[in-house]
Amino acid sequence: MTRQQIAARIRRARGLIDAHTHLGVDVAAFYNGDFPYAITAEDHGVRMGLTGVAAAVCFPFIYTAYFQLAAWRRGHFRRDPRSATAAAYELENARLCREIYEAFPEFAGRLLPFGCFDPARRPANQAACLRELAGRWPLFGLKTATSYLQSPVTALLGAGAGLLDLAAELDIPVTLHSAVLPGDPWANVFEILKVVKARPDVRFAIAHTCRFDRRALDAAAALPNSFVDFSAFHIHCTLARQNHPGQGAVDMEGREVHCTLARQNHPAVAAKRNRFPADYRAPAAAMQQIAEAYPTTMLWGTDTPAHLWKSRFRNDHGQDVWMDLPCGPTAEADAFRELPRPLRQRIGHDNTVRFLFGKPRSGRPDKPGADAGGSHTR
Template sequence: MIIDCHNHVGSDLLFYLHGDFPYAQHLVAMHDEGRALGVDRWIVFPFVSHLALDVTAFMQNEIKDETGRLHDVPYAFENRRLMKEIYELFPEEGKRMLPFVMADPMRNTAAQAQELRKLRGEYRFHGIKMQTTILQADIKHLRDRGKVFVELAAEWDVPFLIHSSVAESDLWAQASDILDIAEENPNVRFCLAHSCRYDKECLDRVQALPNTWFDCSAHCIHCVGAVNDMPYIAPKARRFDSDYTNPARVIADLAAAYPQKFMWGSDSPFYSYAAEINHEIVRLISTYKAEVDALKASGEAVMERIADANIRAYLAGNPSNCGG
């Protein structure tokens, strides 16, 4: 079985209104493309921006929440919309989905927790996803106003999947901060997305902590970033040693170095990214097929481990969590 552990479904008004790509993905389109490539199950969650932000500021790529909100509770609409799509609109495709809910660790967290409890009473979901860079919400709020989400994860025995960064300019999602929080909460499971941007020190900490994993979401364009020494990738002095001109080789090397902690995920549709940054168009373009091909090149044993067994362990080791 191939489980893709990192996928967005729905739409993102911030990306759409600011003119960035991608800004949407339909569950059925993702399912059909992935099934044709051999993918069997998907961990899915909503896109990143939410209606409790000022949507009128999105055209200027600004994150505000004083006015212009379409909803008072972050992700209350988005999480419920995803569950309806999976369980009611498209139940056949939905049988292959493992939904996570999104949460904002900084804004109106008590109301978010209340909404999640309601949702939990109506639908099954398997984890909590956070992308705090876009929200400009420091992940360290999981120690204070966002601690309620850590408590819910422990109560429900579900893991976190958290966007991670090592770029100095990213004040909100540092991989080292996520690892500190994981170390402080040994009874809760954490996955750091994007291979910790290939930062070996952080990957070694994932290896050492019993409650942490990492995924390789958007792997191919991250390899391009490593080849070009882009600032969102760990600098060479801290970078995991591999041949980044060959994404399949990097997967094989990561799987060998971190055999029980590495999980495969595509980050669909964010395996491609295009936007205007500082008046220049940045295009990092890959395909779902390229992500799957890089996985399959490692052979059946590695594929079974990083795209099945490790993900099942992260989800709590219960095969029924993955539909089989």
């Protein structure tokens, strides 16, 4: 099956598409004691059966064998000369495609692999590896999570531009992990918007609902080549409603962590004055309000298996913190199904198909100004 054949089948079937999941293993997360750290194609099949998802975009996890594992776990990024890889994610991207197309071919066309990249480190090598991979197997897009790589997303406007040239050439979209945390310049949502604006020839998805930042959501909705995904919506709602000291964050003795930032809601989501106004105690209602405000921009996605997050780390105050953000395996799909049917059709299929494949040749644009993008959308 070619990518075009799979695209035609997905358009016809009109089933629910999850625009953001992971597939594979993250050994750094495993040795840190963090969750999630792995999921196989077979696991995905079981979950998709449970949630009624027809097709799921999937990316590798974050750690790549390109880097020395021990150094990575200390926050240092050193190329591992013994890894025998020319580029970040070379092994993981190939492993992902082999898992889907060789080991579990029954999932070909249902699990849609995206290749991961690092925008700043040897981008030309990565582009060459990704081009070769896309020649061997249907590849549906590219993904980066620059926070974890400490790699500035704006490198895509400089040395890493070839990665976006490749996306434009292959007519595949790019998903970008986003952040609003002041200490995270690498995936700052407004830096991401600069990239999206500068490259109208590429379709982008900004992950994690732009961390609920209303200004960023407005700006994304105004760009014809920009989409925003709802990935890990529930745990971001949990962060948004952390309005007493340290809720959800405890130190290693199980005591709640008290700090000023926690009293102002968790800084991983937009501060209240910049936040899209919604009742984040009711995730389905908040999801509906956001989808109604940006009906041609939003994509439903779960972040499976990172719909939950449990992690041990040291905070800015030097305290060891156990961050516990639980979320059940069907919570994202259950909330989605509370939305009105026409809205579900948009964020669970129509917008996602436009993000993945552009507009069909005969199709009328349903996003104002959507024709203004690159020739790939026509």
